[in-house]
Amino acid sequence: MTTLGESLLYGQGGIPRDRPRALDLFVRAPTWATRKPWASSGSCSSLGWAGRRPSFERCEPYYQAAATPRARAEYDALAFLKANEGEFVGRTPPSFERCEPYYQAAATRGHALSMTRLAFLKRYGRPAIKMDKNEANLWVVRTRALVLPGAPVWACNAPAAYEASPRTKAGSGETDPLAWLWWAATTCGCSAAQYALGTCYHDGVGLKRDPKEAVVWYRKSAEQGEPRGQGILGFCYGEAFGVDLDAPLAIRYYLQAAMQGETVAMYNVGFCYEEGTGMHEPNLERAYMWYRHAAEAGNALAANSLGFMFEEGRGVPQDMELAVFWYRYGASLGNPWAQHNLGWMYAEGIGVPRQLDEAFKWLLLAAQQDHAGAMFRVGQAYQLALGVRENPTEAVYWYSRSAKLRNLDACLAMAWCAEHGYGITRDPDAALEWMDAAIRAGAAADDDTVLELVVAMALRLTMNKQAARVRALVEAGVAGPCPAAE
Numbered sequence: 113m114t115t116l117g118e119s120l121l122y123g124q125g126g127i128p129r130d131r132p133r134a135l136d137l138f139v140r141a142p143t144w145a146t147r148k149p150w151a152s153s154g155s156c157s158s159l160g161w162a163g164r165r166p167s168f169e170r171c172e173p174y175y176q177a178a179a180t181p182r183a184r185a186e187y188d189a190l191a192f193l194k195a196n197e198g199e200f201v202g203r204t205p206p207s208f209e210r211c212e213p214y215y216q217a218a219a220t221r222g223h224a225l226s227m228t229r230l231a232f233l234k235r236y237g238r239p240a241i242k243m244d245k246n247e248a249n250l251w252v253v254r255t256r257a258l259v260l261p262g263a264p265v266w267a268c269n270a271p272a273a274y275e276a277s278p279r280t281k282a283g284s285g286e287t288d289p290l291a292w293l294w295w296a297a298t299t300c301g302c303s304a305a306q307y308a309l310g311t312c313y314h315d316g317v318g319l320k321r322d323p324k325e326a327v328v329w330y331r332k333s334a335e336q337g338e339p340r341g342q343g344i345l346g347f348c349y350g351e352a353f354g355v356d357l358d359a360p361l362a363i364r365y366y367l368q369a370a371m372q373g374e375t376v377a378m379y380n381v382g383f384c385y386e387e388g389t390g391m392h393e394p395n396l397e398r399a400y401m402w403y404r405h406a407a408e409a410g411n412a413l414a415a416n417s418l419g420f421m422f423e424e425g426r427g428v429p430q431d432m433e434l435a436v437f438w439y440r441y442g443a444s445l446g447n448p449w450a451q452h453n454l455g456w457m458y459a460e461g462i463g464v465p466r467q468l469d470e471a472f473k474w475l476l477l478a479a480q481q482d483h484a485g486a487m488f489r490v491g492q493a494y495q496l497a498l499g500v501r502e503n504p505t506e507a508v509y510w511y512s513r514s515a516k517l518r519n520l521d522a523c524l525a526m527a528w529c530a531e532h533g534y535g536i537t538r539d540p541d542a543a544l545e546w547m548d549a550a551i552r553a554g555a556a557a558d559d560d561t562v563l564e565l566v567v568a569m570a571l572r573l574t575m576n577k578q579a580a581r582v583r584a585l586v587e588a589g590v591a592g593p594c595p596a597a598e
Contacts, residue, residue, distance in 0.1 A: 239410025243446030323354030359390030396427025432463030468499030504535030
């Protein structure tokens, strides 16, 4: 049944492609391998029998226990295929809202393909899918854990034809958790699978990171008209990722994808117009138009860009309330930049009444996704009791995390904490090291004013340190006062 379903899904073995029938077969397949007592218990919980309201939380353990490894593999395949149908198959624009629950259901059972899609979608976000870099990193780690010799066949996602011997990585005995993806991308020539395989090479999820190989698969996908393949190939040319920089070609691919409703491509077209990339000069009116289209379709990056345009009055009349509106929309979709910007607006009372506790909430969400500026502001909030109780230890924790990302303000804050013993042991040497880091960060930012401040603070620290050494020598009787000049 699984074999026939896969043949119908991709039109293999001389069988015409019939995706609805393929999905129906995957739905029916798992029921053949269940243990009736456990399955009945699951049905009672899920359907509300035995006098109980339906409880999907209670039903899942029973269904898990009822399925054999093969049945679990087929169930996971069904979940992945339903997610894939929502994300890729015959929908313009795709239904990301429909796909995520299925990806989550399969990924929690160890389905590597679903893990790789969640790792990508959670890192970059898509309409109705909230960005969450911490969850994305978790799925990356779990995918890599499957690449082990002797990994179970069902975890490798091999199609039925490969179940006897799952695909192995070239030159090693390691099982390949992406066997099914390889099969769909190569044997079946599926443009969606080619795009997804490219993203695995792009971010190093289940495969060694390889920009050039990512481009190979993106190009295969784009040549078949897949909008996400076209959009991300445009990104590669625009950022010189795996190919030489070619801004005009990047815009061409962006436009091909954007005209098919691909929201990230819409955002990138807007960005090119805003910055004047690949054209004679910027065009803020067109930038706003494309950002608006993308944001209204649920793109979190475009929502943040709209907020910035309204805050600064770039191409539109300055309107702080609209800036807050778009920042809030982007923040609700998990965009850490929008979360930081919304927190800043609350902290300063711009476009909204000043609310320090609300500011701290949004800044902390952004900091937890590694936004360096938000990390610094969270540390500052803990130091100055802005919307939260003073906590020197937490202040230093967030300052140090931000400083390690070369945030200039955080480097200065860490130097001050080390000099004065705030939240950490007083250590002039450490303070000087942080000042050195601040000088490098300031140079990178090309900020002469800040550099002058940093150098002045470093000189003061050095002089204080030298004076302390002389004082210690005098007190120890090793050296006396300097003789008066004659």
